Structures are given as C-alpha cells and as structure tokens.
Amino acid sequence: MVTATIDTGWRKHLPVLNAFLRYGILILVGFVMIYPLLWMIGGAFKNNAEIFSSIGFIPKAPTTDGFVNGWKTSTEYSFATYLLNTMKIVIPKVIVTVISSVVVAYGFARFAIPGRKWLFALLMATVLLPKSVLLIPQYLMFREFGWLDTYLPLYAPQAFATEGFFVFMIIQFMRTLPLDMEEAAVMDGCNSFQVLTLIVCPVILPAIISVALFQFMWSMNDFLQPLIYLSSVEKYPVALALKMSIDVTEATSWNEILAMSTIAIAPSLILFFAAQKYFVEGLTSGAVKG
Amino acid sequence: MRGNVVTNSVKLTDVKKSFNGHDVIKGVSLDVQKGEMVVFVGPSGCGKSTLLRLIAGLDTPTSGQIEIAGNDVTYAHPSKRGVAMVFQSYALYPHMTVADNIAFALKIQGLPKAEIDAKVRDVAEVLQLTHLLKRRPKALSGGQRQRVAIGRAIVREPDVFLFDEPLSNLDASLRGQMRVEIARLHTKLNATSVYVTHDQVEAMTLADKIVVLNAGRIEQIGAPMELYRKPANLFVAGFIGSPRMNILGAKVRSSSGEAVTLDTPQGVLAIPRTGAQAATGASISLGIRPENLHVAAAGEEGHLSGYVILIERLGGETFAYVTLKGFDGEPVILKLDGEAQVHNHQEVRLTVDLNRAHLFDEAGLAVGVSPDFADKTDGSGHVQ
Numbered sequence: 001m002v003t004a005t006i007d008t009g010w011r012k013h014l015p016v017l018n019a020f021l022r023y024g025i026l027i028l029v030g031f032v033m034i035y036p037l038l039w040m041i042g043g044a045f046k047n048n049a050e051i052f053s054s055i056g057f058i059p060k061a062p063t064t065d066g067f068v069n070g071w072k073t074s075t076e077y078s079f080a081t082y083l084l085n086t087m088k089i090v091i092p093k094v095i096v097t098v099i100s101s102v103v104v105a106y107g108f109a110r111f112a113i114p115g116r117k118w119l120f121a122l123l124m125a126t127v128l129l130p131k132s133v134l135l136i137p138q139y140l141m142f143r144e145f146g147w148l149d150t151y152l153p154l155y156a157p158q159a160f161a162t163e164g165f166f167v168f169m170i171i172q173f174m175r176t177l178p179l180d181m182e183e184a185a186v187m188d189g190c191n192s193f194q195v196l197t198l199i200v201c202p203v204i205l206p207a208i209i210s211v212a213l214f215q216f217m218w219s220m221n222d223f224l225q226p227l228i229y230l231s232s233v234e235k236y237p238v239a240l241a242l243k244m245s246i247d248v249t250e251a252t253s254w255n256e257i258l259a260m261s262t263i264a265i266a267p268s269l270i271l272f273f274a275a276q277k278y279f280v281e282g283l284t285s286g287a288v289k290g
Numbered sequence: 291m292r293g294n295v296v297t298n299s300v301k302l303t304d305v306k307k308s309f310n311g312h313d314v315i316k317g318v319s320l321d322v323q324k325g326e327m328v329v330f331v332g333p334s335g336c337g338k339s340t341l342l343r344l345i346a347g348l349d350t351p352t353s354g355q356i357e358i359a360g361n362d363v364t365y366a367h368p369s370k371r372g373v374a375m376v377f378q379s380y381a382l383y384p385h386m387t388v389a390d391n392i393a394f395a396l397k398i399q400g401l402p403k404a405e406i407d408a409k410v411r412d413v414a415e416v417l418q419l420t421h422l423l424k425r426r427p428k429a430l431s432g433g434q435r436q437r438v439a440i441g442r443a444i445v446r447e448p449d450v451f452l453f454d455e456p457l458s459n460l461d462a463s464l465r466g467q468m469r470v471e472i473a474r475l476h477t478k479l480n481a482t483s484v485y486v487t488h489d490q491v492e493a494m495t496l497a498d499k500i501v502v503l504n505a506g507r508i509e510q511i512g513a514p515m516e517l518y519r520k521p522a523n524l525f526v527a528g529f530i531g532s533p534r535m536n537i538l539g540a541k542v543r544s545s546s547g548e549a550v551t552l553d554t555p556q557g558v559l560a561i562p563r564t565g566a567q568a569a570t571g572a573s574i575s576l577g578i579r580p581e582n583l584h585v586a587a588a589g590e591e592g593h594l595s596g597y598v599i600l601i602e603r604l605g606g607e608t609f610a611y612v613t614l615k616g617f618d619g620e621p622v623i624l625k626l627d628g629e630a631q632v633h634n635h636q637e638v639r640l641t642v643d644l645n646r647a648h649l650f651d652e653a654g655l656a657v658g659v660s661p662d663f664a665d666k667t668d669g670s671g672h673v674q
Contacts, residue, residue, distance in 0.1 A: 188394050
C-alpha cells in the first residue's frame with residue numbers, strides 16, 4: 001500500500017546520500033590536512049633515495065636507518081642531548097609561567113589594587129604587542145646581565161607573568177568562581193595565600209593545565225628565541241638541532257631529519273592526549289558558567 | 291532570653307558602613323543575648339546582609355564598634371571572631387568530599403587528625419550526613435548541601451552562628467523542612483544565631499527576636515508576636531504579616547482619651563484607644579489586618595462597604611480583594627474561611643475588629659496600642 005506520506009523513487013535514499021557526501025568531504029579534507037604528518041612519519045622509515053621518488057607515505061622497504069643515524073646526528077652530541085636541552089628550557093618555563101600567571105591573575109581578579117583598570121589595560125596591550133619589537137632591546141638587556149648563551153633569557157621573563165594571554169585566560173576563569181566560596185575559606189581561617197592554593201587553584205585546575213599545555217607546546221616549537229640567545233651547539237634545543245642538520249651537510253639526509261622530527265613532536269602529542277580531558281574543558285568552561 | 295544568662299553575645303554600637311560615599315548602614319546599635327536567635331529581616335537593599343558581613347568580618351565598618359563574647363572584634367580577622375557563617379549559595383568547596391569540607395577549618399587550625407575525625411563524625415551524625423561523607427558536593431541534593439554547609443559551621447563550635455538567607459535557594463517544601471531543622475538545631479546547640487532573611491515567615495517562625503531593617507536603619511526590634519501586635523510604624527506594620535496589613539487613609543475628627551474618632555469617606559469610625567493623642571483634622575492611617583476584617587452577617591450594618599474584585603481560594607482559607615467605596619488606593623484584603631460564600635462583583639458590607647485596629651500618624655508612627663494587645667508582652671510561637 002502506498003500513501004502520500006511515503007517517499008518513492010530515488011528520494012528515499014536522500015538521507016543516506018547526504019551522509020555519504022558530508023562524511024566523504026570531511027574525510028577527504030581531513031586527510032589532506034593530516035597528510036604532511038603521515039608523510040613525515042612514513043618518510044622517517046624510508047631510505048633517502050625513496051623520499052622524493054614518490055608522493056605516497058607508505059615506505060616500500062621500511063628501514064630504521066633514519067632513526068639510528070639521526071639519533072647520532074652530524075655533531076659530536078647525540079639527539080638525546082638536544083632533547084634534554086629542550087626540556088631544560090621548557091620545564092622551568094612552564095612552571096614559572098603557571099605560577100606567575102596564576103598569582104597575577106588572582107591579584108587582578110580579587111584585589112582592589114589602586115589603578116587596577118589601567119594596569120589591566122596595560123597587560124592586555126602587551127598581548128597585542130608584536131614580539132619582534134622587543135627582540136633588540138631584550139637582547140641588549142640580557143647581554144648586560146651576562147645571560148647570553150644561557151637558558152635564563154628563555155624562561156626568566158616568564159616569571160613576571162609576561163604572557164598576558166595566559167593571565168587574561170585565568171582571570172576570566174576566576175571570574176566565574178563564586179566569591180562566597182573564597183569568603184567561606186577566609187572564615188575558616190585561610191589567609192589569601194591559602195585561599196589561592198587550597199581553594200582557588202584546585203578549582204581552576206583545567207585552566208592551569210591548559211596554560212601549561214599551551215606553554216609546553218609553544219616552547220617546544222620555539223625556534224627564534226634559542227637562535228638569538230644560544231651560541232654553543234651543546235646547549236641547542238631540538239628546534240635548532242634539526243635546522244642545523246639541514247645546513248651543515250651538502251647532501252641532506254632527509255630521512256634522518258624526518259625521523260628526528262617525529263621524535264620531537266612525540267612529547268607534545270603524548271602530553272596533549274594525556275591532558276585532553278582537562279584541556280578541552282579548560283578552553284570552553286572559562287567562557288560559560290555552569 | 292533564656293534562663294538568667296546575662297552576657298551579651300554580640301553587641302553592635304552605632305555601626306555605620308558606607309560604600310563609595312553611599313551610606314548602606316546608617317548607625318545600628320543592637321544587643322544579642324547568649325543563646326538567642328535573632329533574625330534580621332527587611333526588603334532587598336535594606337542592608338541586612340551587609341550588617342551580617344560586618345559581624346562576620348568580611349567587611350569592616352566605617353565607624354562604630356562590634357563586640358563578640360565581650361571582645362572588641364571590630365577589625366579582627368573573620369576566623370578570629372568566634373563566628374561561623376552559612377552562606378546563601380552554601381559555598382561548599384567543590385573539589386573536596388563532604389568530610390573534607392567539614393574538616394577544612396579544623397585542618398587550617400592544625401588540630402590533630404584523630405580529633406578532627408572524631409568531630410567530623412559527631413557533626414555528621416547530628417546532621418544525618420554520615421552516609422554521604424565520601425561524596426563530593428556535586429553529588430548531593432540541595433537540602434544535603436545545605437546540611438553540609440551547616441555542618442561546616444557547627445564543627446568549629448563558634449560563639450555565634452551567622453546565616454545569610456540559607457533557605458532561599460531551596461524549593462518551598464524543602465524550605466519548610468529545613469526551617470524546622472534549623473530551629474531544632476538551634477535549640478539543641480543552644481547557640482547564639484544571627485539569621486538574615488527577606489522572608490517574614492522564616493523570621494516569624496525562627497526568631498526569638500526580630501530586627502526589622504529598612505534603608506540601613508533599625509525600624510523595630512522585638513519578639514515576633516510583639517512586632518505583629520504592636521508594630522511601631524507603618525513600615526513594620528506592612529512588612530510583618532502576610533497578606534500585608536490593609537492601610538486606609540482618614541482624618542481625625544476627635545480624640546477623647548478613650549477613643550480616636552475618624553472621618554472616613556464612608557462616615558465616622560470610632561477606634562477605641564486609651565490615652566492616645568491625635569490632633570483634630572490631622573491625616574491618620576488606619577491599619578487593619580486581613581483576619582480582622584469580616585463580611586457582615588445578614589441584617590448587620592457593618593463598618594465599611596465595597597465590591598469584591600478578586601477571590602483567591604487557597605483551600606483552607608480564602609482571600610477576598612474588596613474595593614471600598616470612596617477610598618483611594620489599593621483594594622483591601624480579607625482573610626476568610628476556605629468555604630466562605632463570596633463571589634466576584636458582589637457588594638459586601640464589612641465589619642472591623644476595632645479593638646485590633648492600628649493607627650499611624652502622618653509621620654508613620656503608631657498612635658497608641660490596640661486594646662486587645664495592650665497587656666500582652668510576648669508569646670512567640672516558634673518551634674522548640
């Protein structure tokens with residue numbers, strides 16, 4: 001029996017067709033986006049000759065030569081040294097960034113400092129300031145301090161909450177917290193420091209994790225700052241070491257570079273997936289209360 | 291006041307508070323006796339919460355003095371005042387379990403763990419929270435959260451409990467239940483409590499003493515029934531009692547020492563009032579509570595007449611709104627029996643319990659006392 005409400009002919013397949021088209025396009029675009037990453041990982045397992053002979057990312061004769069030779073590097077230090085150097089920069093940088101940003105944000109969010117509005121505007125202005133403007137004056141300043149070719153210029157400034165974006169993000173998060181909760185803690189005998197560490201910090205943990213993750217990933221990828229301040233090869237982080245292996249030999253071993261690049265992105269990826277739950281929550285929950 | 295305790299638990303002396311030049315508390319003096327439940331009541335913005343925060347130490351007064359248990363604590367840190375507070379939003383710590391929430395203040399004090407555990411267990415038992423101790427606040431219902439907030443206050447064994455509209459976030463039935471629970475707890479702990487609410491039913495049922503606040507000043511202090519029977523002014527008369535007192539405008543025709551005779555748009559009305567002074571010709575407000583207005587029986591002449599414009603049947607009782615002939619302003623409200631035979635647009639004649647009527651002069655102050663209430667001093671009917 002056919003009634004007027006039942007679709008007939010090809011129209012009844014429309015929903016299926018629709019889904020096919022939508023997901024087909026999404027998968028295609030997604031693949032195009034992720035292809036360079038897959039190519040990099042695939043290239044790491046190819047030999048040097050094969051890399052540019054085909055566009056495919058699946059190696060014909062998989063080899064770990066790239067990893068073995070790449071790890072040794074063309075310098076007197078192994079890749080482990082550079083990875084360790086990166087951590088020597090990134091870990092202190094993340095720690096001081098989190099501490100300073102939280103403390104400064106708490107001050108802005110909860111204390112009636114004279115001229116708070118102006119100071120906050122100033123802080124936001126630094127977010128808009130192009131970093132390159134500061135390069136020369138900062139270089140001159142750190143040279144006077146005698147900090148050149150040390151890691152200090154790379155993380156010491158972060159101890160003063162110089163990342164306005166992070167401070168802003170945490171302030172927005174703190175503003176959604178009910179003031180009653182902190183007042184209850186004061187009545188329970190907490191001083192301001194205890195309110196911050198025992199009550200506020202655990203509650204804004206998603207925001208703190210987001211800040212730490214952002215800073216970790218940005219610092220892992222940072223190329224310019226180490227390039228400016230570090231001159232001895234033994235202190236180079238991964239970003240500089242990779243670039244160096246392109247420069248120094250005439251015939252670049254691309255498979256080694258791709259292998260080491262693969263290793264270099266691993267820490268960020270692992271950390272991201274480990275903290276994903278908090279990270280995503282941190283990006284969104286600051287905006288909407290509830 | 292209970293027994294023969296004489297110490298003041300909380301004493302405010304001419305406390306003032308202004309924010310950015312705007313006076314919020316305009317000079318409040320108040321004694322709270324030990325073991326007493328004092329309720330601050332008033333409309334929003336009257337300063338009742340600010341006053342509580344001044345006692346708590348979350349704000350400091352612009353001038354004046356605050357004493358708790360005989361010590362001047364005007365500028366003391368909140369935790370050094372011997373007060374504990376229950377917040378309107380409960381203000382529980384979301385990342386801690388119920389047990390940790392209750393124990394938090396004791397941990398900050400640095401008490402030994404065994405002692406903390408024992409105290410938390412005792413409090414949990416009193417509030418029937420034992421089975422919830424391991425839960426986080428988000429896994430609790432509104433009433434349970436409220437009990438945790440109260441537990442957090444009790445565990446500190448303070449001299450004074452402060453409650454900031456603790457029931458306003460609960461639904462109506464739970465509110466009634468928690469009200470009884472708070473009253474029981476208050477009697478059990480015999481603790482001094484200061485309780486802020488905008489709900490006059492809470493004030494009437496819980497308080498040993500009500501403080502009616504308006505625009506940063508105390509309008510009247512007294513036992514619940516005392517405020518109900520002898521409101522000192524129009525504001526208190528209107529605020530205490532639900533539905534509110536009917537206020538009718540009139541002129542004084544004469545005042546004899548036995549009665550004040552009024553000229554109303556519906557003729558002359560003699561209100562019995564001993565020794566009341568009222569200047570002839572002056573404007574006066576006649577206050578009649580809804581339960582003191584009745585529909586006149588057939589054949590009875592009554593004091594006033596008008597038309598019924600609205601009837602609200604609540605089951606056990608009926609409210610009838612009546613527009614009086616010749617009177618300006620709001621219709622009067624009558625509180626009638628649930629089965630009262632009235633209907634819309636009906637013309638009714640009303641009788642007034644003249645012995646329970648209230649009079650207020652042009653400044654809004656009470657003129658004498660209703661004869662029925664003249665001898666009664668107290669009679670609070672709260673839960674014990």
